[in-house]
Amino acid sequence: MSNTIVKSKAWAFVTQVFNLPMALLRRMITNLLNRVMMMSSLPPPKMDSQVDCKKRKMVVGLGNPGMTGSRHSVGMAVLTTLAERLGAPDGWRSDRKVSGEVVVTQLQDVQLVLLRPKLLMNVNGVSVAKAASRYLIQPEHILLIHDELDKPLGKFGIKHGGSARGHNGVRSCVDCLQTDVMPRLRIGIGRPSDKTPIDRYVLGRFSKEEQNVLDSVIKQSLDVLLDYLTDSRSQTSPAEGRRAAQKKKARTLSPPQNSSEEQTQS
Numbered sequence: 558m559s560n561t562i563v564k565s566k567a568w569a570f571v572t573q574v575f576n577l578p579m580a581l582l583r584r585m586i587t588n589l590l591n592r593v594m595m596m597s598s599l600p601p602p603k604m605d606s607q608v609d610c611k612k613r614k615m616v617v618g619l620g621n622p623g624m625t626g627s628r629h630s631v632g633m634a635v636l637t638t639l640a641e642r643l644g645a646p647d648g649w650r651s652d653r654k655v656s657g658e659v660v661v662t663q664l665q666d667v668q669l670v671l672l673r674p675k676l677l678m679n680v681n682g683v684s685v686a687k688a689a690s691r692y693l694i695q696p697e698h699i700l701l702i703h704d705e706l707d708k709p710l711g712k713f714g715i716k717h718g719g720s721a722r723g724h725n726g727v728r729s730c731v732d733c734l735q736t737d738v739m740p741r742l743r744i745g746i747g748r749p750s751d752k753t754p755i756d757r758y759v760l761g762r763f764s765k766e767e768q769n770v771l772d773s774v775i776k777q778s779l780d781v782l783l784d785y786l787t788d789s790r791s792q793t794s795p796a797e798g799r800r801a802a803q804k805k806k807a808r809t810l811s812p813p814q815n816s817s818e819e820q821t822q823s
Contacts, residue, residue: 614786615670615694617685619703619726621760622675628746629759631771632702632726633673635744638775639782640671649673655688665787670694682729689734696734700786701741703727704759708745711770713778715785716741742782744774 618636621629640646640660648660660671670692674684689699697718703726708714718738721728731737749758763771 612666613668613670613692613694614698614700615672615685615688615692616700616782616786617672617674617681617688617702617730619674619678619681619701619730621678622673624760626762627760628704628763629678631704631744631746632742634771635702635742635775635778636671636673639779642779642783643669645671651675652688652691655691656684657688659688664783667786669786678726678729680729681726682731682733685730686733696736697738697740699730699734699739700782701727701730701739702782703741703743704746705743706746706748706755706759708743709747710745710767711774712745713774713781714743715781716743740785742778744771744778 616636616639618633620631620633621627624630625633637646640648640662643662643664645660645662648662649658650660651657652659655672657675658673660669662669662671670688672685672688674681676684685699685701688694689696703724705713705724707722717740720737721731727741730739746759749755753761
């Protein structure tokens with residue numbers, strides 16, 4: 558094959574790539590980053606042999622490291638408050654083998670691994686997959702906490718697996734764990750009321766009034782989350798997660814005192 562033909566085909570490929578919609582191009586680049594980062598060897602298992610693996614669960618706060626207080630890092634804020642609620646506010650330890658900060662604590666008869674990834678949101682899944690391997694935790698026992706544009710500020714809900722619904726952090730977790738069964742605590746942040754771009758909006762900080770609402774929501778959502786983590790009946794199976802993805806339906810979990818599907822803070 559002549560150099561002219563090779564150059565022509567290479568140029569055609571480059572042209573085709575740059576003609577792709579920006580969202581698709583970004584998705585391709587993110588997938589490539591996930592794969593490259595996952596190619597590094599997974600950390601060896603680190604676990605207490607006395608603990609039944611079925612009694613070990615992981616809770617992950619998705620966000621961007623160094624951007625605490627932003628809407629996109631609300632998952633990390635909830636997780637930090639959870640550690641305080643469990644009496645381990647100073648228990649965070651940096652673990653380079655999982656690219657994140659970890660707390661291992663106890664909730665009744667459940668051993669909880671709390672994870673704050675130290676990777677950017679779009680590749681958070683690499684940290685989650687490494688931690689799952691290191692602590693021998695199955696995907697259905699990994700709960701993700703993240704911001705949700707399609708819920709107004711003041712609402713939250715637990716979704717039992719299914720599609721990422723456009724959330725790049727969740728999508729990275731799905732890609733790296735190769736399943737979508739992970740339950741998620743979705744904290745509503747709402748959409749911008751003006752023409753502010755979504756990227757700028759989610760990286761922005763809450764106003765004082767919004768933070769007051771969020772503080773109350775975090776407290777309520779943790780009450781529900783703690784009940785969920787200790788209730789074996791609320792757990793989903795891999796098959797249920799796949800069905801949720803196919804049907805693209807979300808279910809929410811409410812506290813025992815309230816039969817509504819979502820929690821609202823006025």
